[in-house]
Amino acid sequence: MFGYYFNLAMLSLKRNKVLTALMVLAIAVGIGASMTTLTVMHILSGDPLPGRSTHLYYPQVDPTPDNSYYGHHKYPLPMMDDRSAVDLWSAHRADRQALVVDSAVKVRSPDSSLPLMMLGMTSTTADFFPMFGVPFEYGSAWTPADDAGHARVAVISSNLNARLFGGKDSVGKTLRLKDSDVRIVGVLKPWRPIPRFYSVAGGIGANGQGADPYAKPEDVFTPYFTGLEINDGNFQQYTCWGNPPVPGHLENSPCVWVSLWVELGSAAKASAYRDFMANYVQQQKALGRFQQTDTRMLDLMGWLDAEHVIPSDAQLQMWLAFAFLAICLFNTVGLLLAKFLRRGGEIGVRRALGASHRAVFAQCLTEAGLIGFIGGVGGWLLTLVGLWLVRRQQTPYSDLVHMDTAMFTMTIGLAIAVSLLAGTLPALRASRIAPALQLKTL
Amino acid sequence: MHIRPILVALRKHKLATFLIAMEIALACAVLCNAVFIIANRLSAMNIVTGVDEASLGEIVVTGFEPKEASDLNARMIAGLAAIPGVESVHAVSSVPFGPQAGVAGVTLDHKHYGTVIDYYVGDSGTIKALGLELVAGAMPDADDYQAIPDKAWLPPSARVLVTRALADRLWPGESPLGKMFWTGPYQYRVIGVVANFMGAAANGGGRAEWSAFVPALPGGTLAGTYQIRANPQDLERVMTEARKTVATIAPDVVLDHENSQSIPVLRAAHFATDRAMAGMLIGVIAALLGVTALGIVGLASFWVAQRRKQIGIRRAIGATRGDILRYFQTENFLIVTFGIVIGMLLAFVLNAVLMKFYELPHLPLYYLPIGALALWGLGQLAVLGPALRAAAVPPVVATRSV
Numbered sequence: 001m002f003g004y005y006f007n008l009a010m011l012s013l014k015r016n017k018v019l020t021a022l023m024v025l026a027i028a029v030g031i032g033a034s035m036t037t038l039t040v041m042h043i044l045s046g047d048p049l050p051g052r053s054t055h056l057y058y059p060q061v062d063p064t065p066d067n068s069y070y071g072h073h074k075y076p077l078p079m080m081d082d083r084s085a086v087d088l089w090s091a092h093r094a095d096r097q098a099l100v101v102d103s104a105v106k107v108r109s110p111d112s113s114l115p116l117m118m119l120g121m122t123s124t125t126a127d128f129f130p131m132f133g134v135p136f137e138y139g140s141a142w143t144p145a146d147d148a149g150h151a152r153v154a155v156i157s158s159n160l161n162a163r164l165f166g167g168k169d170s171v172g173k174t175l176r177l178k179d180s181d182v183r184i185v186g187v188l189k190p191w192r193p194i195p196r197f198y199s200v201a202g203g204i205g206a207n208g209q210g211a212d213p214y215a216k217p218e219d220v221f222t223p224y225f226t227g228l229e230i231n232d233g234n235f236q237q238y239t240c241w242g243n244p245p246v247p248g249h250l251e252n253s254p255c256v257w258v259s260l261w262v263e264l265g266s267a268a269k270a271s272a273y274r275d276f277m278a279n280y281v282q283q284q285k286a287l288g289r290f291q292q293t294d295t296r297m298l299d300l301m302g303w304l305d306a307e308h309v310i311p312s313d314a315q316l317q318m319w320l321a322f323a324f325l326a327i328c329l330f331n332t333v334g335l336l337l338a339k340f341l342r343r344g345g346e347i348g349v350r351r352a353l354g355a356s357h358r359a360v361f362a363q364c365l366t367e368a369g370l371i372g373f374i375g376g377v378g379g380w381l382l383t384l385v386g387l388w389l390v391r392r393q394q395t396p397y398s399d400l401v402h403m404d405t406a407m408f409t410m411t412i413g414l415a416i417a418v419s420l421l422a423g424t425l426p427a428l429r430a431s432r433i434a435p436a437l438q439l440k441t442l
Numbered sequence: 443m444h445i446r447p448i449l450v451a452l453r454k455h456k457l458a459t460f461l462i463a464m465e466i467a468l469a470c471a472v473l474c475n476a477v478f479i480i481a482n483r484l485s486a487m488n489i490v491t492g493v494d495e496a497s498l499g500e501i502v503v504t505g506f507e508p509k510e511a512s513d514l515n516a517r518m519i520a521g522l523a524a525i526p527g528v529e530s531v532h533a534v535s536s537v538p539f540g541p542q543a544g545v546a547g548v549t550l551d552h553k554h555y556g557t558v559i560d561y562y563v564g565d566s567g568t569i570k571a572l573g574l575e576l577v578a579g580a581m582p583d584a585d586d587y588q589a590i591p592d593k594a595w596l597p598p599s600a601r602v603l604v605t606r607a608l609a610d611r612l613w614p615g616e617s618p619l620g621k622m623f624w625t626g627p628y629q630y631r632v633i634g635v636v637a638n639f640m641g642a643a644a645n646g647g648g649r650a651e652w653s654a655f656v657p658a659l660p661g662g663t664l665a666g667t668y669q670i671r672a673n674p675q676d677l678e679r680v681m682t683e684a685r686k687t688v689a690t691i692a693p694d695v696v697l698d699h700e701n702s703q704s705i706p707v708l709r710a711a712h713f714a715t716d717r718a719m720a721g722m723l724i725g726v727i728a729a730l731l732g733v734t735a736l737g738i739v740g741l742a743s744f745w746v747a748q749r750r751k752q753i754g755i756r757r758a759i760g761a762t763r764g765d766i767l768r769y770f771q772t773e774n775f776l777i778v779t780f781g782i783v784i785g786m787l788l789a790f791v792l793n794a795v796l797m798k799f800y801e802l803p804h805l806p807l808y809y810l811p812i813g814a815l816a817l818w819g820l821g822q823l824a825v826l827g828p829a830l831r832a833a834a835v836p837p838v839v840a841t842r843s844v
Contacts, residue, residue, distance in 0.1 A: 017673035017741075022736045029729050106505035106696060115689075118504050118696040139699070243626040247595045248661060312800050313719050314478070320726055323472045323792075327730060330465035337458055338744030393721075394714035420506075429457070 002366065009367035016339065020371070023335050027419055030328025031359070032382025035411045037318040039383065040390060042407060043400055044214070044310050048193035052133060053300040057262050057270060059088060060406065061281050062292035064241050076294050077308060079202035079238040084284070085258040091124065094262035095269070098128040099224045100198050101258045105231045107220065108176045112164045118219035119160070124229025127422045129155070132198065136160070139171035139186035142223055150225045157187040160219040175220070180230040182222060191217055194400055198261060199301055200307050201238060203346025213309045214397040236305050268321050273297065311395070325418065332422040340364055340430035351435035361431040368423020371418055378417025383411055455745070462741055463781040466817055469734045470785025474813040477722045478793070483716040491538040492638025494573035496674040499681045499704035500537040502667050503688060503695040510593070511665035514692060519660070521691030525683050527676035530571045533660035534564035534669045538652055539638045539708035541701050543667070544596065546625045550612060556623065556660050560653040561596055562639070564669070565660050571671045579619045582657040590662035594627070595657045602631040607651035609635055629809055630654065638721060677704045706829045735824040738844050741772065742828035745747030753832055754839030763833040768817060770829035771822060778821035782814045789813070
């Protein structure tokens, strides 16, 4: 039966080519616009660590003396002072924990002829790599003993390894960071979490004060305390409530500039960690170091949400595109209605010859679905054009935008769903056509 | 034109009429808001920096120690000034659209938080090179340019210039001249007011122009960022040469390529996302109007085909071509009007939603009549083809197959 309806639909579509083309075009344009923006959103709002992210948390405490002085904020600042962060880290109350601080460092390699470079350096602790599932090409991460011993070691990105050593195993080679030599102990495989979740504090949504959340991971990783020593004077505060005594040297300064990430395997552990944080701030208040006792600990996706990582422009574009799809939908309903009712005579004859309401309805829907499928293919092509246009724009995430299988399936699916939805009302109308009235006017 | 018969006819096509009207309504709502967003972005992009942008550029270098600052400044300023076409080189903390530097909270009484401003530090001659326009008070004297002490990131006390926007923010309705403000222990006295001077942050809103110029001598933290002035025609060549020259005049520092650009280039990069957004919205508007017009054409063509006989009869009993043409035009006008009425309400609902989530101001009322005119025009244009075809139906049709 479907084959027969399909043939009828093909015939009908061929009969009025202009009207068919208009409908296909409307669906294709609507689908193209909404799928372009939806694909961008799908990429921007994805889970950077599927499977792991539910166990990763971002603790926050409030070291500020008076949160009315430094503007009004409802929650603790998005980073910590180094003392609180190191206190919480060294307590080892979580399954894994890592301090994270980024800075720019002058890099040269005695084994390479490349000129001096300023590169981003993430100073962190050993748990960073296993906790975030960072893949290694050569060598491995440093050990907790390296953290404690302020060891002069580093892990470099695949990209930097390619630039400095032509992609060969560079473990054991030396890198000069500012004025200190460090030994490379590991080289990463290409690794690009989207977004770069571990340093999004004060991202684009928060006035663009922080780092770009869609940037590549930094090229150099060093142990936290090693990094603080070798790149002293080059650290940037997130914000301060007093002047740091020495610019760029932020240890024990009235500034927040360090992040802490913890892995907690179960809800019970998360709840125990929250209690631990609450105790910690109470104790610090008793010691006179803290005035505030607010704490917060969100999981990874909650933290990305709280920091408004997804650019609001991308969201706005998505909503506008869906409003546009709704317009295309109304348009298609109107045109299908015109198309079906125009064939009133034909449908009347079919009804008179014994076709049921349902048969006419099914036939009309088949036609709508076919239009949707053709429109979907057109929409997919337009989405590819749209994504190409997005890639040409100078947005921080331009280079990440591509279409995957899931989004392709969704494009065709959405197009057919939209056209079936659009076809339902006109098909219902068409199936209600009274045969007698139509036959009379033939 | 009699409207009643048209309304009676439309009542027979309630569903189709309703659909087209809803399409117009949605189009009206999206159109008004999209145009409004575009207008907002364009006005943000036209921000006045108050400096001679076309003549200015900046060179940023990093990777040096504070103790090397004075030596670096001397080499950089001499080296860059030697490039043919360079009119002046000054050590500054930042330039408009450059990397943000010196953003800090200020207070007027050490108790209450005032606001967050952009501090702009520069040596003597910077103001003249920038082309800042003084509207009240005086420029700093030669004595006002002092060295920044070790471990301080700003001169601890100075006589400064503020923008009119910052003066209005901190001391509304009062003369700012002689007033004091503090950032932590640093204290500043206002001696002059400039008309416009945008800080590097340029985060939009009133905030972009809350900036202060602090005079200082090069050295200490005032090193590594240089403002170059050149003739606008020579600027891009000068900047290219300057970027190349850095490697020879200061081989131990690293040039920040991304930020070592002329201000026009930095400005374009700063607004890249806004331009992209405006471009995308223009695309949506064009597609939206196109689809709406196609919908009107499709439905009107259908109605014309359906009513061929009736049109023939009307023509046979005396209606002119003009009557038929005007019938379809009036019909379209009525449907579009109905859509616009709903669309205006929808436009405000959509605006309210956008305001809630995306920091958008109120949709000004004058957008509505403009949107309405655009859609009326679009409707009339779209219906013209089918209506002309209707008008061309010969009266003889009436005699056939009745």
